[in-house]
Amino acid sequence: MAGNKIKLTEKNVILKKISEQKLLLLLMLVFMIYFIVFRYLPIAGWVMAFQNYKPHLGFTGSEWVGLKHFNELFGxxxxxxxxxxxxxxxxxxxxxxxxxxxxxxxxxxxxxxxxxxxxxxxxxxxxxxxxxxxxxxxxxxxxxxxxxxxxxxxxxxxxxxxxxxxxxxxxxxxxxxxxxxxxxxxxxxxxxxxxxxxxxxxxxxxxxxxxxxxxxxxxxxxxxxxxxxxxxxxxxxxxxxxxxxxxxxxxxxxxxxxxxxxxxxxxxxxxxxxxxxxxxxxxxxxxxxxxxxxxxxxxxxxxxxxxxxxxxxx
Amino acid sequence: MLKKVKSLTRTNEDTIVDIIVYIILGITIIASLYPFINILAISLNDPMDTYRGGITIFPRIFTTQNYKQVMDLSDGQLYHAALISILRTVTGTVTSVFCTLILAYILSKNDLFLKKFFIVTIVMTMYMFGGIIPEYIVIQKLGLINKFPVYILPQMLVPFYIFIVRTYIQDLPDSLRESARIDGAGEFTVLFKIIAPLAMPVIATVALFVAVAQWNSWFDTFLYAPSKKELSTLQYELMKKLASSMQNLGNSRARLQGNRSSNQLTPLAVQATMTVIVTLPIVCFYPFLQKYFVKGLTLGGVKE
Incomplete structure (x- = not known):
């Protein structure tokens, strides 16, 4: 019971913090989206190295080829x-x-x-x-x-x-x-x-x-x-x-x-x-x-x- | 009297070290400056006369015709390129500094929700890169190929700058921020009315870093807008001239004589003149650059 109560108040504190900072956090979200799009998406794009990537097929439509390119690369x-x-x-x-x-x-x-x-x-x-x-x-x-x-x-x-x-x-x-x-x-x-x-x-x-x-x-x-x-x-x-x-x-x-x-x-x-x-x-x-x-x-x-x-x- | 005492305590070693020091530093000065003076002299010399060789630090037959003719090449393409160069430098610097300041301010708040997560997300991007090809595909999917924003967006937020500014803001006395908050000022009032003016030195440093990088950039044009005439910059135009002369390497006759039928210009004169035009803004801003850059380097170098 007591533990629950503490948790509840902790939750309240966090919620209060979020509501106080909502403007800053909203801006932060925009910045995070920026980093995800321009920095993390290219890393996610590494899957293409395991595909036969064709621009018109995209990442979901391209054929998977496993390590073929790496084998070729090291050869x-x-x-x-x-x-x-x-x-x-x-x-x-x-x-x-x-x-x-x-x-x-x-x-x-x-x-x-x-x-x-x-x-x-x-x-x-x-x-x-x-x-x-x-x-x-x-x-x-x-x-x-x-x-x-x-x-x-x-x-x-x-x-x-x-x-x-x-x-x-x-x-x-x-x-x-x-x-x-x-x-x-x-x-x-x-x-x-x-x-x-x-x-x-x-x-x-x-x-x-x-x-x-x-x-x-x-x-x-x-x-x-x-x-x-x-x-x-x-x-x-x-x-x-x-x-x-x-x-x-x-x-x-x-x-x-x-x-x-x-x-x-x-x-x-x-x-x-x-x-x-x-x-x-x-x-x-x-x-x-x-x-x-x-x-x-x-x-x-x-x-x-x-x-x-x-x-x-x- | 004093001089005499001083000279008495000087040993031979002192003199020899001094001579060596001044000789090597003299060479450094010449090596750093001479190429620029030489290029300037060539750009102000009659192209046909330059062909005879031997232009060093003064033009032999002075002329400003090269500048006029170079700017008029291919229907004034260079005027447009200069405009794009200026536009990307100004827009890029303003957006980049603005966003960096806001992000740094948010991250400087001690009690920010999920602060650690945000910082780790940003720091990671300093060490992990997708690589040229995946980045190109992302830019392509965003529809930015051959669009002006491709000069601004990809390098808009640089983690290193964010952390320099953040450290600076954190080092400002807390009381300033608190008293303003008690007076009921909103976050943005605090940021732009109180923090920003105090953080001017670091903001100027970052602005200059970004501006120089923008002005000097050519690789993004090469990658994302190589044949889009409307987006060509001065650096890219000079790069194209350089590339074509590298293809003719070893054939310096072609480079010096060039196509004589159309006008007096030679490829060498064109390159020298364009180099001066491209370098001029850097030289004009040089006093600021070196002051703030050095400051920035120590700001970033000592902390981290």
Missing amino acids: DPDFFRAIRNTIGMSIIRLIFGFISSIGLAILLNEVKNAAFKRFTQTVSYLPHFVSWVVAATIVTTSLERDGIVNIFFTSLGFLKEPVLWLGEEKYFWLIIALSDMWKEVGWNAIIYLAAISAIDINQYEASIVDGAGRLRRIWHITLPGMMPTIILMIILNIGLLLGTFTLVEQVMLLDNPMVIKVAETIDLYTLRLGMKLFRFSFAASAGIFKSLVSVILVFTANAIAKKLGQRALI
């Missing part, structure tokens, strides 16, 4: 080539990105002249704000046969004759990494600068008293002080190994018939099969593979972060 050399390309480009991008932005932050920290520091910083993240279309236009213009890069290397004698950089398979991954570095280095350095500014200034003073030079201070104080942030950023990036939206933009804008073998990433493979060849179901199976592996990577990285004593991200 397709192009798919494995796409995985190799994606991971290869992602890793090179990450290495260049990390070293350059950490380096820039350290160098900026060594500048005593505040105005020069601010100017360098402000200029260095200008490329971050322009679109990849603009960046890619700049990259292709610079890498022309008579572009600035060839002029530079030939005039210094490193090259006998101009190279068509974008037309050679062996340079493509490097170009992707370097152009991403050029665009994002200043921006990515911000987070490391913030980490440096949190380092206790007393540590530096103590080391000066102990007679440590600037290089030793960088090595023994600045770098260790940045370590938690660096590790956090590495972990955050593990989930992105199978490709990010910027990688899609970058490769789509810079690839060309001469380098297609090393340029096609998982997302572009999906796009080619889905949008050009209209093999919707097959393309969706590649997309599912990517999504699932990415989620597993994110959660694994998160677990590692916890083990290492980092704050969990999720």
